[in-house]
Amino acid sequence: MKLDGAPSMRRYGVSRFYTRHRLAVLLVTLICLGLIAKLRQPARPRNCHGGIPLPQILAQQRKSGATANFAATTAGWRPGARCANYPQDASLVIVVKTGATEAFSKLPTLLLTYLSCVPPENVLFFSDMAGTIGNFAIHDSLDTATADATKDNPDFDLYNNQKELRQLGQNMDSLRNEWKSEAAWRLDKYKNLYTAQKAWDLAPDRDWYLYIDADTYISWTNLFLWLATLDATKPLYLGSQVDVGRPPFAHGGSGYLLSKPAMQLLVGDDRKSLAKEFDKNATTACCGDQELGRTLFKKGLKVQNVRPVINGKNPREFNFGPELWCTPVATMHHVGSEEVQDMWDFENQRNSTKEPLLMEELYYTMIASLMTTPRRDDWDNQSPFDQLRPDPILTPNHVGDFDFFHHDPTKSYNHCRKACEKDKDCFQFVYSKDSCKFDTAFTLGKPRYPKKAEDGGEEVRFQSGWLVERIQKWIAQNSPCPGPNWEKDH
Known part of the structure; x- marks a missing residue:
């Protein structure tokens, strides 16, 4: 029997043997490559559901007709490279309230x-007009507002005008700038309760x-260092307290935090x-x-002031000094887009993103180099305490060696400084015409x-002056x- 000729090899199945052998080797190779690729994939954090919404959220969205935030994809979602300090299994919803005139x-x-x-x-994004931004839904807070708010109410003129513009294929830039800012402010006050109730519907529990x-x-x-000190099983309403009117309430722009039991007070059988x-x-x-705040107060829940951890200022306006130095700040307000990027870059360039960010560090790295000059004109460092001008009718100009007119702080910049x-x-x-104001803290301010x-x-x-x-x-x-x-x- 000859084995070195092609006909004999084919006759006795040697060719088939080699073919099967090659197929087996190829199959084993592919399996090995697949295992290696799977092993090399980064481990997905436990309980991180990525871009595929949780089953209960999807069920609730189908029930309410809400739009899911993110299209489910085979790749799913991954946090950015700078997110080591965000625990991916955090049971926390971020609810962003905006308006159609500013959203984009x-x-x-x-x-x-x-x-x-x-x-x-x-x-979750909420506004006064539904839409999308990227893969995220922008939900309309006001589409379920009652007639008590909407009927014959000029506060809703902007809401209706926005819808008309959208139907005509126009964007919100078509609105008159001198009108839309004030109108957006008046409309905004109707959103808060609906935003909270819909946030629960979209992301419950x-x-x-x-x-x-x-x-x-x-x-x-x-934020997460602070959350670790709190008890989420208690009804908590936390924020930067405002004492205008009664009862006190948490300032919205600074951010306010509601625990699950607090949210449940707003979404019970009496929600309508x-x-x-x-x-x-x-x-x-x-x-x-x-x-x-008034709604929660009537349900028996008072705001707890946690300022300055929840804070209504930005770094230019921080009153550094005895009352704000070794303090961590979790939120900042009135932060423009460029400043958001600056803060984001700054936080990710810190030596340790696990250690709390204190006001001291913020001052040294972002503000100190800008406060080496003793004077700036056409500038307001936001000093709050008015210095009163002596009254020459009630007070003689000279008492002993003290000359009240000479020491009048409202007379000039130099008098104010002295x-x-x-x-x-x-x-x-800060000095302006007939006005001198002091501060017991130091603030950069703005033009x-x-x-x-x-x-x-x-x-x-x-x-x-400083x-x-x-x-x-x-x-x-x-x-x-x-x-x-x-x-x-305090």
Whole structure:
């Protein structure tokens, strides 16, 4: 029998043997490559559901007719590279309230920065007009508002005009700028309760719900360190307390936090009657966050002030000093898109993203180099404390060696500065016509350009000054911080 010829090999199945052998080798190779590829995939965090919404959320969305946030894909969703300080199994929903006139100028930056860390089923956008941004739904907070709010109410003119423009294929830039800002503010106050109720419908049974505006920044490091100190099983309504009117309420732009039991107070069997009462009261209320606070108060839940952890200012406006130095801040407000990016970059360049971010570190890295000059013209450092001008009728010009007119702090910039220097607690001041204000903290502030006086007289200019050496001496005496101070202010 010959085995070295092709016919013999084919006759006795040797060719078939080689073919089967090659197929087997190929199959084993493919299986091995598949196993290697699977092993090399990054481990998916436990309980991270990625871009595929949780089953119970999908069921609720089908029931309510809501649009799912994120299209389910085979690839799913992964957090951004800068998200090591965001626990992917966090039972937290971020609820962003915005308006159609600003949504597309503010939301993209949030999605590209700190919201890129949040699983999509835990991010909800609410506005006064439905739409989408990228793969995310923007839900209409007001499409279920009652007639108590909408009927013959000029506050809803913007809401109706926006719908008409959309039907005509126009964008919101078509609205008159001088009108839409004020109109958007009046409309905004009707959203808060509906936003909360719909947030529960879309993402129920989470431990925490954090409500923010589209110009709010969140520090994940500080937020989760703070959340670890709280009990999510208790009804909690936490925020930066505002004492305008009664009862006090949590300021919306700073962000306010509701626990699961607190949310359940708003979505019980009486949710429709709550909404009806909310709409009726909102027509005369100043703002929606105030009315939401009143609704929770009537349900037996009072706001707890946690400022400055929940905070309504941005780094330019922080009052650094004795009351705000070793304090972690979890939220900031009035943060423009560029500032959001700056904060996001700054946080991700820190030596440790696991350690709390204190105001001290923020000052050193973002503000200190801008506060080496003792004076800035056409600038407002937001000093709050008015210094009174002596009254020559009630007080003689001279008492002993003290010349009241000579020491009048409202007379000029230099007089204001000298008065600040004499006050041991004064770090900075701002002078404008017949006005001198001090501060016991130090703040960068922002430009404030000349304006005409109300009486039509000469322009009013703002001149800010800092006692730089006094500030630097205080910092040297109080740094480094021994650790984070989570205490609320008073």
